[in-house]
Amino acid sequence: MKPRAVVYPATLALLMAACDASAPTATNVKSAPSGINPEAIVYMTNEQDVQLNSVHTNPCNLDEITVTSGSHFIVMTGFDNNGGLHYAANVITKGQGVGVKVYKINEHFHYIENNPTPQDGYVIRQLGTIKVDGPQSGDDYYMIVTFKTTVSAQGMPVSVVESTSYKCTP
Numbered sequence: 001m002k003p004r005a006v007v008y009p010a011t012l013a014l015l016m017a018a019c020d021a022s023a024p025t026a027t028n029v030k031s032a033p034s035g036i037n038p039e040a041i042v043y044m045t046n047e048q049d050v051q052l053n054s055v056h057t058n059p060c061n062l063d064e065i066t067v068t069s070g071s072h073f074i075v076m077t078g079f080d081n082n083g084g085l086h087y088a089a090n091v092i093t094k095g096q097g098v099g100v101k102v103y104k105i106n107e108h109f110h111y112i113e114n115n116p117t118p119q120d121g122y123v124i125r126q127l128g129t130i131k132v133d134g135p136q137s138g139d140d141y142y143m144i145v146t147f148k149t150t151v152s153a154q155g156m157p158v159s160v161v162e163s164t165s166y167k168c169t170p
Contacts, residue, residue, distance in 0.1 A: 036080045042079070046156065049070050049072050050070060050147065052070055060168040063099040065132075067095060067105070068095050072093075073090075075157045077151055077155040077156075082116065083118030084115055087115075087124060087157075089126070091128065093108075093130050103134050104133045105130060122151040123148065126147045127146055129144050146164075148160050
């Protein structure tokens with residue numbers, strides 16, 4: 001047992017001595033692919049509210065719920081020196097549902113999309129799994145929303161709800 005205790009620290013010391021952080025390969029900085037110049041990207045910030053109002057059935061307890069909610073989009077779009085789109089969105093969804101019981105909605109998502117191919121316009125689909133909190137955990141469920149955002153060649157985003165479905169929480 002004693003020899004093993006000496007061998008492991010000795011091996012570790014040898015490996016650490018072989019590492020040279022001052023070597024030229026340790027300080028190489030890789031450039032962005034395809035000649036993209038990140039400093040050339042000029043971002044625009046846009047804000048938009050998308051309503052998520054609906055009347056539907058809670059899939060877990062079959063309560064009919066009237067939901068009044070909305071998603072607030074804060075979107076940054078920018079184009080690089082090759083014409084590719086760079087997109088980032090913060091989406092804050094808040095609201096409530098009322099049926100036999102009262103439900104609360106409070107979610108926050110962040111989406112990022114980079115499309116290096118120049119186009120006249122871009123379509124981005126974002127899937128949001130929004131938890132609807134009931135008064136008890138057995139009343140909770142998910143509202144699954146597909147947001148479709150179209151970004152014009154000028155960088156202006158327009159978001160709409162493309163589809164909505166519902167499922168029980170595990």
